[in-house]
Amino acid sequence: MKLEKYSFGMGDRFAHQGQAQLQAIIKAKNKGVNITPVWNKSHREHITIGSSPDDVRIEADAAVKALGWDGQYLVDADHINMDTVDGFIASSDFFTLDVADYIGKPAAESEINDFVAKYSEFAGTLHIPGMSEPFKIEKSFIEKVARDFLFAIKEAGRIYRHIAGVKGGDNFVVEVSMDEVEKPQTPEVLFFILAGLAQEGIPAQTIAPKFTGRFNKGVDYVGDVNQFASEFEDDLLVIRHAVKTFGLPENLKLSVHSGSDKFSIYKPINELLKKYDAGPHLKTAGTTWLEELIGLALAEGNGLVLAKKIYRQALGRFEELTDPYKTVIDVHKDQLPIPEEVDSWSGEKFAATLRHDQKNPAFDLQFRQLLHCAYKVAAELESEFTDTILEYEDVIAAQVKDNFFKRHIQPLFF
Ligand SMILES: [Zn+2]
Numbered sequence: 562m563k564l565e566k567y568s569f570g571m572g573d574r575f576a577h578q579g580q581a582q583l584q585a586i587i588k589a590k591n592k593g594v595n596i597t598p599v600w601n602k603s604h605r606e607h608i609t610i611g612s613s614p615d616d617v618r619i620e621a622d623a624a625v626k627a628l629g630w631d632g633q634y635l636v637d638a639d640h641i642n643m644d645t646v647d648g649f650i651a652s653s654d655f656f657t658l659d660v661a662d663y664i665g666k667p668a669a670e671s672e673i674n675d676f677v678a679k680y681s682e683f684a685g686t687l688h689i690p691g692m693s694e695p696f697k698i699e700k701s702f703i704e705k706v707a708r709d710f711l712f713a714i715k716e717a718g719r720i721y722r723h724i725a726g727v728k729g730g731d732n733f734v735v736e737v738s739m740d741e742v743e744k745p746q747t748p749e750v751l752f753f754i755l756a757g758l759a760q761e762g763i764p765a766q767t768i769a770p771k772f773t774g775r776f777n778k779g780v781d782y783v784g785d786v787n788q789f790a791s792e793f794e795d796d797l798l799v800i801r802h803a804v805k806t807f808g809l810p811e812n813l814k815l816s817v818h819s820g821s822d823k824f825s826i827y828k829p830i831n832e833l834l835k836k837y838d839a840g841p842h843l844k845t846a847g848t849t850w851l852e853e854l855i856g857l858a859l860a861e862g863n864g865l866v867l868a869k870k871i872y873r874q875a876l877g878r879f880e881e882l883t884d885p886y887k888t889v890i891d892v893h894k895d896q897l898p899i900p901e902e903v904d905s906w907s908g909e910k911f912a913a914t915l916r917h918d919q920k921n922p923a924f925d926l927q928f929r930q931l932l933h934c935a936y937k938v939a940a941e942l943e944s945e946f947t948d949t950i951l952e953y954e955d956v957i958a959a960q961v962k963d964n965f966f967k968r969h970i971q972p973l974f975f
Pocket residue numbers: 640738740818819
């Protein structure tokens with residue numbers, strides 16, 4: 562199964578916006594850009610929401626059928642590992658093998674020695690075609706990469722073979738993710754990681770390294786945009802060269818996780834992809850849930866009452882809700898508005914405070930980040946929440962579609 566050049570990961574916490582999300586993809590197609598929609602949900606999200614991997618498949622199939630989408634579409638078992646993969650195998654055809662937790666664990670000494678021996682031909686001056694400066698690679702650097710990553714690579718191989726044993730190796734797309742770590746992987750590290758993945762026989766079609774800078778959830782990129790762009794360009798060149806050198810799938814591409822709302826890097830990403838005729842996979846997840854809240858607020862009436870109730874509860878449970886996300890958010894309780902103030906707001910004001918429109922003076926980054934973490938509150942409200950989003954489906958769907966098309970798909974793929 563071959564993933565197409567452009568693909569877009571779409572998370573949908575409560576599984577009600579599949580059609581609205583697909584409408585954004587169809588709009589792009591009608592304007593001449595073909596993108597594969599990939600519905601993704603991680604084990605962590607399923608646990609918080611109380612949903613199952615089968616629900617994502619049902620949602621995707623239903624949206625595709627309802628709108629008559631005849632292009633490729635996939636269901637991504639996002640961030641799975643050996644402990645969690647089994648529940649995803651039947652319903653998924655895209656698997657994100659998350660081996661970040663295994664980075665730094667020691668592989669066997671003999672395996673490390675074999676790796677260093679095999680790839681020491683790349684020690685010295687390593688020219689990557691297209692790159693202005695060659696890498697200077699010490700043998701000790703190759704050994705360091707092996708010590709840091711070989712165990713994780715082997716683990717990815719173990720998970721891959723486990724899935725392939727059930728589904729057949731050609732019946733799914735493989736992504737390898739190492740993004741949920743503090744320290745970015747540089748392009749030269751990526752080169753040797755790709756060597757390892759090829760050696761392990763993992764036909765990865767997407768790879769999610771940790772890029773430089775902060776990828777906070779639901780808000781813009783925090784970091785040096787020029788540095789990001791230069792690293793992203795080097796990564797593209799490294800991948801192109803590694804594909805030829807190690808015999809990896811020729812459509813192997815970069816996957817950008819926590820990719821929603823990273824407006825300041827979309828322009829360089831777009832330009833570099835055009836320059837190298839490459840495609841991205843970009844994953845989004847929580848941004849759709851925030852559009853549901855915006856839609857509820859704009860609907861006024863019960864919708865706005867519910868949005869305010871969720872905010873009040875979220876603030877009351879600040880530590881519990883933000884703690885699991887503390888490495889990927891920057892939010893301070895004392896900088897958030899008090900619930901009594903929020904209760905006095907109009908739906909427009911609530912929506913403008915939450916919507917990721919950096920030009921709007923009402924936009925509040927802190928407010929947005931807290932609510933990003935608050936989907937657990939909505940999940941616990943059960944039918945009170947889901948009935949209300951169904952009641953205001955039209956206004957919510959318009960927000961979801963607009964957010965995807967105007968703020969994400971257009972700047973990235975057009
Ligand atoms: Zn991720």
